[in-house]
Structures are given as C-alpha cells and as structure tokens.
Amino acid sequence: MIKMNLKGQKKPMGKAKRFPQDVAFSNYIRERDKWTCQRCGTWYDKTDSRQRMALHCSHVIGRSNWRVRCEPSNAMAICYGCHQIIGSDMYAHQKVWRKKFSYYQRNKIKNLALIKNFKTRDVKNSETTKKFKELYAKECEKNNTLP
Numbered sequence: 001m002i003k004m005n006l007k008g009q010k011k012p013m014g015k016a017k018r019f020p021q022d023v024a025f026s027n028y029i030r031e032r033d034k035w036t037c038q039r040c041g042t043w044y045d046k047t048d049s050r051q052r053m054a055l056h057c058s059h060v061i062g063r064s065n066w067r068v069r070c071e072p073s074n075a076m077a078i079c080y081g082c083h084q085i086i087g088s089d090m091y092a093h094q095k096v097w098r099k100k101f102s103y104y105q106r107n108k109i110k111n112l113a114l115i116k117n118f119k120t121r122d123v124k125n126s127e128t129t130k131k132f133k134e135l136y137a138k139e140c141e142k143n144n145t146l147p
Helices: 020-032 049-054 080-087 090-100 103-114 126-142
Strands: 002-004 010-012 055-059 075-079
Touching: 020 055, 020 075, 020 126, 049 055, 055 080, 075 080, 075 090, 080 090
Parallel strands: none
Antiparallel strands: 002 010, 055 075
C-alpha cells in the first residue's frame, strides 16, 4: 500500500524506523543464529559486507509492535531470498517460527503482543541498546568470533 507524505511524495506504508537498539538487536539475533538462515540453512560470512546485508533479522510479529520488537523469540536470522518468500506468506513464516521456538516461547510473544498501555519509551532507550550490544558480544565470545 502507498501513502503520501506531507510533501505529496509517495512512500510505502509499513516501514518501521530503525533505532540504535534495532541495529544492536539485529546483530545479536544474527550472531545467536550463527549467521545461518533459519529457513534454508545457508551460512553467511559476517566479515563480508555484502553477505552481512543479505542476512536479515526477521520478526514474526512486526517491528511496529513495540511490545515484542526486541524480544529474541520473536526474531530469527533469515536470508534475503527466504525473507521474500516468508514475508509474503504468513503460514510459511509461522512454520519456521514453530520449528525454531518452543510452544512456551511462542505463547509468551503472542501474549506480550496483546498487552495494552505499553509505552514505547520502555524500548526506545539507551539501556536497551546497551543490553543487546552486551548480548551480541557474549554470543560472539561463545561462538569464538569477533564482533
């Protein structure tokens, strides 16, 4: 769907702005999944900038939902090609999600997504960014790789 901005320019709907914690979270998820697409199993070299961009952090419940935006069990590393496939097919996305996460983890995310009165400032802060940078560093250490 296309909408117009205040200047009359067309812009796609549904794009959520990226904040520093999104970058830190994305790095953490890709490192947690060992730089491997969770759908097709292709491994990506994080030191190669082209390959680094080809592996996405895919959210099952979209990033526009702040309650689950930075929940690790709502995201997984998916390559560009697979992201195109599962992004257009909700059932394919859920199939990969079910395979990766337990019933308990999936239920937790579903329940969080329904909570009312959630404040975006709870997620949009430097502590969240710091937390995921630390988790990313720990994952790198565990996987014996450099950040």
